[in-house]
Amino acid sequence: MQKSNELFQKALQLMPGGVNSPVRAFRSVGGTPFFTERAEGCRLFTADGASLIDYVCTWGPAIHGHNPPQIREAVARALEAGTSFGTPNPYEVDMAERIIDMVPSIERVRMCNSGTEATMSAIRLARGFTGRDKVVKFAGCYHGHVDSLLVKAGSGALTFGNPDSAGVPEAFARETVVLPFNDEAALREAFVTHGPNIAAVILEPYPANCGLIPPKEGYLQFLRDLCTEQGSILIFDEVMTGFRIAPGGVQEKEGITPDLTALGKIIGGGLPVGAFGGRADIMSCLAPEGPVYQAGTLSGNPLAMAAGIAALKMLETPGLYDDLASAGLRVASALRDTAEEKGIPLQVPQRGSMFAMFFTENPVENFDQAIASNADHFKAIFRHALDNGVYLAPSAFETCFISTTHDDNAITRTIEVLADAIKAL
Numbered sequence: 481m482q483k484s485n486e487l488f489q490k491a492l493q494l495m496p497g498g499v500n501s502p503v504r505a506f507r508s509v510g511g512t513p514f515f516t517e518r519a520e521g522c523r524l525f526t527a528d529g530a531s532l533i534d535y536v537c538t539w540g541p542a543i544h545g546h547n548p549p550q551i552r553e554a555v556a557r558a559l560e561a562g563t564s565f566g567t568p569n570p571y572e573v574d575m576a577e578r579i580i581d582m583v584p585s586i587e588r589v590r591m592c593n594s595g596t597e598a599t600m601s602a603i604r605l606a607r608g609f610t611g612r613d614k615v616v617k618f619a620g621c622y623h624g625h626v627d628s629l630l631v632k633a634g635s636g637a638l639t640f641g642n643p644d645s646a647g648v649p650e651a652f653a654r655e656t657v658v659l660p661f662n663d664e665a666a667l668r669e670a671f672v673t674h675g676p677n678i679a680a681v682i683l684e685p686y687p688a689n690c691g692l693i694p695p696k697e698g699y700l701q702f703l704r705d706l707c708t709e710q711g712s713i714l715i716f717d718e719v720m721t722g723f724r725i726a727p728g729g730v731q732e733k734e735g736i737t738p739d740l741t742a743l744g745k746i747i748g749g750g751l752p753v754g755a756f757g758g759r760a761d762i763m764s765c766l767a768p769e770g771p772v773y774q775a776g777t778l779s780g781n782p783l784a785m786a787a788g789i790a791a792l793k794m795l796e797t798p799g800l801y802d803d804l805a806s807a808g809l810r811v812a813s814a815l816r817d818t819a820e821e822k823g824i825p826l827q828v829p830q831r832g833s834m835f836a837m838f839f840t841e842n843p844v845e846n847f848d849q850a851i852a853s854n855a856d857h858f859k860a861i862f863r864h865a866l867d868n869g870v871y872l873a874p875s876a877f878e879t880c881f882i883s884t885t886h887d888d889n890a891i892t893r894t895i896e897v898l899a900d901a902i903k904a905l
């Protein structure tokens with residue numbers, strides 16, 4: 481790791497934590513990060529010549545693996561015409577049409593440059609549309625570094641948010657009500673207390689930023705019905721799950737129609753992107769049609785659109801989602817079986833090509849249960865895997881992703897390495 485270490489020492493002098501995004505610093509798993517020089521298919525190739533089977537997939541976008549020729553060629557073609565125009569361009573129309581066709585609830589859409597921008601804008605839109613101020617979120621759900629969403633519950637079923645980051649004024653946090661996920665009583669109580677002032681409820685429909693926590697049977701429908709009853713906007717943050725769980729995301733899989741959806745990651749094909757969209761009557765409140773302002777210098781950038789359009793086209797491959805889900809189930813089942821043989825309490829929630837590991841006795845249903853799991857065991861698994869050529873998400877509170885390029889050899893090797901890691905605990 482000599483070259484990576486040298487680069488990291490230099491990076492530490494230049495960038496806070498030596499990174500451009502905190503989780504990459506390996507602070508929660510120990511050690512220092514490797515530097516990647518090239519990525520191809522399911523593998524990262526490090527500055528020190530190592531080759532790693534990658535389950536981070538650049539945090540979700542690389543559903544087709546790294547550097548697929550279809551995306552590379554689409555970007556190269558777009559690049560011939562220039563990098564950015566600052567005017568409407570044909571790619572934006574193509575992208576908007578595809579998103580509206582693929583995501584059941586989206587009638588109109590706005591492109592932006594990150595998932596954070598998408599959720600931030602959806603919240604502002606919901607507040608502008610309803611004239612209400614409060615927003616309900618769930619402990620453990622991450623929606624990007626939006627001031628008003630960087631808050632999490634104290635203890636107890638219902639609390640005012642306390643800032644989870646310096647720099648977030650108490651006044652902002654007070655407008656955020658943080659609840660435990662999968663708890664219908666807490667939701668009902670929040671609406672009894674704040675109902676007429678709740679602009680929106682925002683959630684990851686499959687929370688995947690605290691490991692992976694599937695919703696209980698009926699919970700999403702309960703949320704939908706309560707928001708309808710109370711006139712609050714239901715926002716699905718599908719930045720991660722959109723186009724990953726199904727072409728139309730979790731909302732297609734579960735048959736739930738949110739009012740607004742935030743998107744990102746896969747629709748950029750690896751380039752910076754975000755999008756939000758939903759009911760036409762809500763979206764018509766957005767400038768320049770309506771009073772809710774939102775903008776972006778590079779929103780709808782032709783290179784990002786070209787990459788994303790290529791990625792969306794590739795999702796039309798017959799059997800793609802079934803194959804991804806089979807691979808996810810194969811890994812999850814193998815890990816469960818090994819842990820059971822070894823007598824290690826391990827939960828491996830898996831949805832499609834997403835899986836996580838919680839070292840704990842019982843299925844995890846909320847954030848408090850997630851953080852009670854054995855993070856030291858996860859760190860040991862992470863380290864053993866990395867030392868043996870398998871790169872898992874560098875935190876117990878992230879989710880792993882499988883791509884269409886994780887072939888049988890890669891999955892078989894991964895299962896061998898992770899089984900050895902579990903046996904060594």
Ligand code: KE4
Nearest residue numbers: 501539594595596622623624684717719720
């Ligand atoms: P970005 O602003 O990072 O593009 O998207 C924020 C975001 C919003 N919503 C969900 C459900 C997300 O998962 C994310 C970003 N995900 C994290 C990791 N789980 C990105 C990695 C990072 O922060 O470096």
